[in-house]
Amino acid sequence: MPQVRSVFISDIHLGTRACQAGHLLDFLKEYPSDYLYLVGDIVDFWAMSRGIHWTSAQNTVVQKILRRARHGDRVMLIPGNHDEALREYVGTAFGDIRIEREWVHTAADGRRYLLVHGDEFDQITRHHQWIAILGDAAYNILVRANIMLSWLRRKLRRPGYWSLAGYAKRKVKKAVNFIFDFEDAVAHEVRQRGLHGVICGHIHWATIREMQGLTYINCGDWVDSCTAIVEHQDGRLELVHWHMGSREKAAETETSQASPLPELLPQPLLKQEQEAGADAPFRQRRWPSGKARKPCPP
Numbered sequence: 200m201p202q203v204r205s206v207f208i209s210d211i212h213l214g215t216r217a218c219q220a221g222h223l224l225d226f227l228k229e230y231p232s233d234y235l236y237l238v239g240d241i242v243d244f245w246a247m248s249r250g251i252h253w254t255s256a257q258n259t260v261v262q263k264i265l266r267r268a269r270h271g272d273r274v275m276l277i278p279g280n281h282d283e284a285l286r287e288y289v290g291t292a293f294g295d296i297r298i299e300r301e302w303v304h305t306a307a308d309g310r311r312y313l314l315v316h317g318d319e320f321d322q323i324t325r326h327h328q329w330i331a332i333l334g335d336a337a338y339n340i341l342v343r344a345n346i347m348l349s350w351l352r353r354k355l356r357r358p359g360y361w362s363l364a365g366y367a368k369r370k371v372k373k374a375v376n377f378i379f380d381f382e383d384a385v386a387h388e389v390r391q392r393g394l395h396g397v398i399c400g401h402i403h404w405a406t407i408r409e410m411q412g413l414t415y416i417n418c419g420d421w422v423d424s425c426t427a428i429v430e431h432q433d434g435r436l437e438l439v440h441w442h443m444g445s446r447e448k449a450a451e452t453e454t455s456q457a458s459p460l461p462e463l464l465p466q467p468l469l470k471q472e473q474e475a476g477a478d479a480p481f482r483q484r485r486w487p488s489g490k491a492r493k494p495c496p497p
Contacts, residue, residue, distance in 0.1 A: 205430035209238035209400025210420035239279025239316025279316035308434025317401035
C-alpha cells in the first residue's frame with residue numbers, strides 16, 4: 200500500500216543549474232503513490248535555449264519518473280509555459296506518461312480539483328512574454344545567490360533554511376499583489392466550472408488555503424522552496440516542505456480543511472469529464488502507439 204494516494208509537483212525546471220534534483224529524488228523515494236501529477240515547467244526549455252545544465256541527478260529524476268510509470272503509477276504531465284512545446288502532444292503518451300492540457304482530479308473524499316499549470320491566468324506571460332523572460336532571468340539570479348547563501352549558512356552552522364527569493368517576494372509589494380491577483384483569477388475560473396478547488400504551480404508560491412468556499416492549492420517549486428502536495432488515502436491534502444539537505448519533512452505543514460463538501464450548482468466541466476466522467480480519469484483507452492491502458496480504480 201503506497202504511503203500516499205497522490206503526489207503533485209510542479210516547476211522542477213530540469214536543465215537549469217538551480218534545479219534541486221537531489222532533494223526531489225529524496226522526496227520521491229519517501230512518497231510512493233498511486234498517482235503522480237507533474238503540474239508544468241518540468242523541463243525548462245526557455246533556459247535550455249540559452250545554455251543547458253544537465254546533471255546526473257536530473258537524469259535520475261527522469262528515470263525515476265519513467266520507472267514509476269512502468270511499475271503501475273498513473274503519471275500525468277500538464278505542460279507549463281517553460282515546457283509549452285510539449286502542448287503539441289496533448290492527448291498522447293510517452294513511456295506511459297500521459298500528457299494533458301488540464302485535468303480534473305477526483306480525490307478519495309469525492310472532491311474535484313482542477314489541475315492546471317496556471318500560466319494562462321498570468322497576464323504578463325500571456326501578453327508580455329519578454330517581461331516574463333526578463334523576470335525569469337532575474338529570479339534565476341536570486342536563486343543562484345540563494346545557493347551560495349545556503350552554503351555560507353551551513354558553514355556558519357546557522358540552523359534552518361532561509362530563502363532570498365522568498366524574502367524578495369514578501370517584501371516587494373508588486374510581487375505580492377501579482378500573487379493575489381493570480382490566485383483570484385484562478386479561483387474565479389474554478390468557481391465557474393463548479394469544482395471544489397484547484398491545484399496549480401507557475402508562481403513558485405506554495406500554499407493551501409480556502410478562498411470563499413474553494414480550496415486554492417499551489418505546489419510551489421523545486422528550484423528554491425522544494426515543496427510538493429500529497430494526497431493521503433482519506434483525501435486530505437498536505438503541503439510538504441522538503442528540508443534543504445535533509446530527508447526530513449518540515450515540522451510545520453499545511454493541510455486542506457476536512458469540511459463537508461459544499462453544494463455546487465451544475466456547471467460546465469472539462470472536456471474529459473463530459474466524455475468519460477471525472478470519477479474515472481484513467482479509464483481504459485487506446486494510446487497512439489496502439490497500446491491499451493489497463494483500467495484503474497478512481
